[in-house]
Amino acid sequence: PKMKVLVIFGGESGEHEVSLVSAASVIQALDKEKYEILTVGITKKGQWYWGIDPQTWKLNNGTVSSHDVQVTLVTDPANPRFIPVSGNTLPGDGKFDLIFPVLHGPKGEDGTIQGLFEIAGVPYVGSGVLGGALGMDKDRMKAVFAQAGLPIVPHITVLKNQIDNDPDSIRTKVMTELSFPVFVKPANLGSSVGITKVSRESDLGQALKLAAAYDDKVVIEQGVKAREIELAVLGNETPQATVPGEIIPCKEFYDYEAKYIDDSKLIIPAQLNKKTVNKLQEYAVTVFQAVDASGLGRVDFFVTDTEEIFVNEINTLPGFTNISMYPKLWEATGVSYPELLNRLIRLGLERFHRLN
Ligand code: ADP
Ligand code: MG
Numbered sequence: 001p002k003m004k005v006l007v008i009f010g011g012e013s014g015e016h017e018v019s020l021v022s023a024a025s026v027i028q029a030l031d032k033e034k035y036e037i038l039t040v041g042i043t044k045k046g047q048w049y050w051g052i053d054p055q056t057w058k059l060n061n062g063t064v065s066s067h068d069v070q071v072t073l074v075t076d077p078a079n080p081r082f083i084p085v086s087g088n089t090l091p092g093d094g095k096f097d098l099i100f101p102v103l104h105g106p107k108g109e110d111g112t113i114q115g116l117f118e119i120a121g122v123p124y125v126g127s128g129v130l131g132g133a134l135g136m137d138k139d140r141m142k143a144v145f146a147q148a149g150l151p152i153v154p155h156i157t158v159l160k161n162q163i164d165n166d167p168d169s170i171r172t173k174v175m176t177e178l179s180f181p182v183f184v185k186p187a188n189l190g191s192s193v194g195i196t197k198v199s200r201e202s203d204l205g206q207a208l209k210l211a212a213a214y215d216d217k218v219v220i221e222q223g224v225k226a227r228e229i230e231l232a233v234l235g236n237e238t239p240q241a242t243v244p245g246e247i248i249p250c251k252e253f254y255d256y257e258a259k260y261i262d263d264s265k266l267i268i269p270a271q272l273n274k275k276t277v278n279k280l281q282e283y284a285v286t287v288f289q290a291v292d293a294s295g296l297g298r299v300d301f302f303v304t305d306t307e308e309i310f311v312n313e314i315n316t317l318p319g320f321t322n323i324s325m326y327p328k329l330w331e332a333t334g335v336s337y338p339e340l341l342n343r344l345i346r347l348g349l350e351r352f353h354r355l356n
């Protein structure tokens with residue numbers, strides 16, 4: 001019998017649409033000889049629906065029809081399955097062998113849904129609770145990077161409460177410890193949502209307010225003039241890193257539009273000294289292990305003209321369309337997109353059986 005892979009996508013985060021595009025690519029590339037594919041779509045309001053086609057959902061802007069069956073994951077490790085929420089019936093028994101989360105951002109990538117999968121006793125692709133959480137919180141992520149001896153840019157973390165009540169002390173701290181431009185970011189988000197590049201003091205207040213609208217915690221980072229280099233990592237206990245790829249943003253920085261609307265360019269492999277490449281690969285694996293990631297992760301760096309390296313972040317569920325950096329890097333390293341999916345599924349099962 002074929003393995004039943006349940007792809008789950010959509011979600012409440014600002015990256016809902018990106019997730020639909022990634023999910024459509026994953027579903028298309030999964031080997032239909034090996035896998036029976038089931039789907040659950042999560043609406044922007046957080047309701048789960050059975051048998052959704054991500055492509056159709058994207059076209060009709062996530063409108064749920066009266067035939068769609070709302071479902072819930074049963075928390076019964078002896079018999080994990082989805083069941084309909086109200087009077088409806090499912091076409092099938094709602095059972096599956098593994099969940100493939102193709103979700104980005106909060107409540108998808110940050111360990112929260114992974115916690116539900118753990119409680120329900122199901123194997124799933126990717127990082128667990130801790131890896132997801134550390135990969136989403138830019139403040140805590142930097143703390144573990146620093147502890148692992150990884151190079152990071154100088155930064156300050158402030159709380160929303162401080163932004164509201166004591167902005168002057170934040171301004172003073174920025175002026176003494178950092179220099180413009182700085183990047184102001186909500187601690188827990190992705191896709192550049194809520195991030196501002198601030199080039200002068202008078203723009204700081206507004207940037208802090210914007211970031212604080214997305215999160216209670218805000219990170220203010222030293223801006224660096226550097227190339228953006230990314231490596232893909234795959235594995236559980238013995239992770240492997242790919243060749244580096246370079247992003248050429250079509251805008252001033254790699255913001256939401258540059259990522260998904262305009263065509264920023266990917267250069268694979270990035271042109272760098274051999275020594276720098278080796279260092280990047282070593283760092284990428286260290287980053288992956290420092291945050292306790294599993295399965296997959298894309299590690300993003302800043303590399304200056306003199307090839308000084310700073311670790312920017314890890315994304316534990318990176319963009320996964322067939323033209324995204326993560327699968328492209330593996331392709332360039334000799335692993336095709338369908339084979340990459342096979343390996344991720346195997347790694348998810350391997351982790352589950354090791355821990356259960
Ligand atoms: P996200 O998790 O939303 O992708 P990032 O921290 O990667 O957030 O920031 C998004 C983009 O902003 C980066 O890809 C880069 O273009 C720019 N950026 C962020 N921080 C810095 C920095 N310290 N110096 C220079 N550019 C930065
Ligand atoms: Mg990110």
Ligand code: MG
Nearest residue numbers: 191192300313
């Ligand atoms: Mg990023």
